[in-house]
Amino acid sequence: MARKRKIPQEFRICRDESEPRIVGFVCNWGAYSGLEMAGVKKLKYAPSVQLIRLMCLGRINTGLVLKAFEFGADGVLLLGCPSGSCHYEFGVDRAKESVAQIKKMLNLLGLGSKRVHLVEVPLGDGDFLARRINTFEKRIRELGPSPIKYVPTQIVLADQAATLL
Amino acid sequence: MKDIKKTIFESKAYSCLDCGKCTSACPVARHDSGFSPRMLVYDAIHESGPEVFRDGRLWQCLTCASCETICASDVRYGEFIRALRGGAYEQGISGQCTHGGALQALMHIMASDELNQNRLDWLTRQLETADTSDTLYFVGCAPYFETFFADLNTKSLKGATGSITLLNRMGIVPAISPNERCCGHDLLNSGDVEGFLKLARQNVKEIAESGASRVVVSCPEGYHTLKEEYPRYLGNTGFEVVHIMDLVAQAVLDGSLQFHAVKKKVTYHDPCRLGRISGIYDQPRDILGAIPGLQIVEMGHHRSSALCCGTQSWMNCGSVNKQIQVELLREAKATGADILLTACPKCKIHLQCAMHDEVLGQDLKIEIKSFASFVAGALAR
Numbered sequence: 001m002a003r004k005r006k007i008p009q010e011f012r013i014c015r016d017e018s019e020p021r022i023v024g025f026v027c028n029w030g031a032y033s034g035l036e037m038a039g040v041k042k043l044k045y046a047p048s049v050q051l052i053r054l055m056c057l058g059r060i061n062t063g064l065v066l067k068a069f070e071f072g073a074d075g076v077l078l079l080g081c082p083s084g085s086c087h088y089e090f091g092v093d094r095a096k097e098s099v100a101q102i103k104k105m106l107n108l109l110g111l112g113s114k115r116v117h118l119v120e121v122p123l124g125d126g127d128f129l130a131r132r133i134n135t136f137e138k139r140i141r142e143l144g145p146s147p148i149k150y151v152p153t154q155i156v157l158a159d160q161a162a163t164l165l
Numbered sequence: 166m167k168d169i170k171k172t173i174f175e176s177k178a179y180s181c182l183d184c185g186k187c188t189s190a191c192p193v194a195r196h197d198s199g200f201s202p203r204m205l206v207y208d209a210i211h212e213s214g215p216e217v218f219r220d221g222r223l224w225q226c227l228t229c230a231s232c233e234t235i236c237a238s239d240v241r242y243g244e245f246i247r248a249l250r251g252g253a254y255e256q257g258i259s260g261q262c263t264h265g266g267a268l269q270a271l272m273h274i275m276a277s278d279e280l281n282q283n284r285l286d287w288l289t290r291q292l293e294t295a296d297t298s299d300t301l302y303f304v305g306c307a308p309y310f311e312t313f314f315a316d317l318n319t320k321s322l323k324g325a326t327g328s329i330t331l332l333n334r335m336g337i338v339p340a341i342s343p344n345e346r347c348c349g350h351d352l353l354n355s356g357d358v359e360g361f362l363k364l365a366r367q368n369v370k371e372i373a374e375s376g377a378s379r380v381v382v383s384c385p386e387g388y389h390t391l392k393e394e395y396p397r398y399l400g401n402t403g404f405e406v407v408h409i410m411d412l413v414a415q416a417v418l419d420g421s422l423q424f425h426a427v428k429k430k431v432t433y434h435d436p437c438r439l440g441r442i443s444g445i446y447d448q449p450r451d452i453l454g455a456i457p458g459l460q461i462v463e464m465g466h467h468r469s470s471a472l473c474c475g476t477q478s479w480m481n482c483g484s485v486n487k488q489i490q491v492e493l494l495r496e497a498k499a500t501g502a503d504i505l506l507t508a509c510p511k512c513k514i515h516l517q518c519a520m521h522d523e524v525l526g527q528d529l530k531i532e533i534k535s536f537a538s539f540v541a542g543a544l545a546r
Binding site: 061062063064066067069070101104105107108109110147148149 | 262264265266267268269270271273274275277278279280281282283284308309312313315
């Protein structure tokens with residue numbers, strides 16, 4: 001039952017510390033098609049948002065979002081379908097339940113509930129998506145950096161890990 | 166890499182007689198024939214290589230100390246397991262975290278220096294606390310549990326409010342640290358010694374800054390960690406650690422705490438960290454015995470043979486763990502008690518979770534209450 005831990009390399013890449021770090025979880029259906037549309041239209045959105053594609057926003061849970069904060073994220077943006085038009089019917093509703101819990105946990109930790117935000121993106125609406133990403137990035141910029149500094153206790157290199165299991 | 170030989174020597178695993186008593190006492194081995202504490206020791210002694218760290222069984226042990234109490238050679242099994250887990254963790258191997266890793270993330274987040282938590286919203290005007298006091302009440306992770314396990318309706322904070330009520334009634338107005346961290350028990354138990362040390366240093370600093378000379382703890386894991394593990398890793402911490410039950414039992418003996426009659430039948434569950442590991446068995450029974458009209462019945466397994474709540478350190482929870490919980494709840498039901506009392510907020514969460522079984526449902530349903538809140542509720546007006 002042992003499991004190999006992996007520390008995401010992306011979070012440890014040296015970058016401009018004054019820039020916010022935002023993790024965006026993107027639903028494969030409504031929101032991702034919106035991103036593609038934004039790309040086709042050559043719309044600009046904040047580069048500090050690091051997007052992670054999921055099959056459905058229902059995949060996220062409190063642990064996953066808290067993990068992003070643990071690794072030093074300043075904000076987490078969740079991009080999904082509007083309630084009622086989820087590809088899996090209930091995924092985005094589950095995500096909303098998780099977000100309610102996450103906000104309470106962040107409040108307890110003193111980070112404030114504003115650092116996490118769920119956006120319901122109408123199918124393939126690139127303009128809307130780019131606008132909302134930029135608004136969120138602006139909000140995080142105003143809130144300032146997260147007090148959590150991720151210091152990796154140890155670095156497991158991928159090749160070293162492969163020899164272990 | 167952690168020296169396995171040294172671990173075997175320090176935890177006295179070398180003295181293992183291979184008698185197998187540990188396996189007979191082990192709650193995991195009772196439900197999982199593939200798990201044997203004795204075989205783990207045997208393998209560690211005979212293999213002594215990194216393959217020991219890759220053993221999945223390493224993470225199944227509940228460190229409940231059932232084996233330690235029965236061991237003829239006094240092998241410190243918990244220490245042995247923790248050391249091996251430490252070695253495995255250094256190599257990047259860890260157990261399977263439960264609840265999507267949220268609790269682990271929480272512990273790591275709390276290790277941050279600049280954190281400014283907002284964790285005392287539950288304090289009401291009825292609960293007297295002071296900014297500075299000789300006594301500090303260590304709340305533990307209850308505010309987080311209450312929020313995170315809201316769907317189970319665990320009411321984890323009841324233990325904390327009950328404890329403060331009891332302290333107030335004994336004439337103690339405790340200070341409460343607004344920025345107290347997780348005690349680090351679970352990180353230490355899952356091999357992350359570095360993470361544990363970060364939390365421990367933060368807590369020791371917080372307590373030293375508060376000026377308190379005595380820390381009262383109600384959580385069994387917090388009590389054990391603050392009392393035993395902090396001095397072991399950090400040397401003299403400069404404060405005394407007391408369990409709330411010690412204080413309450415003393416006050417009951419003095420006659421300074423009076424109770425009103427409670428016509429109920431209760432059974433008390435000994436949490437591993439409080440019973441077998443810290444040796445607090447008599448105090449809760451003395452306190453309950455002082456409540457008039459209260460009938461106390463014991464489960465089949467009680468005191469040093471008490472059953473574990475089945476899960477540890479928010480990892481590796483599966484069918485075996487569920488079976489242990491079901492066994493415990495069935496025993497509690499069999500006593501005919503109205504209420505099952507436990508002193509540990511985690512035991513409460515795990516048992517309440519096990520009660521959510523659709524098939525066994527009513528078979529396992531029993532009212533479960535935190536010990537401190539029950540006793541505080543029985544205080545004479």
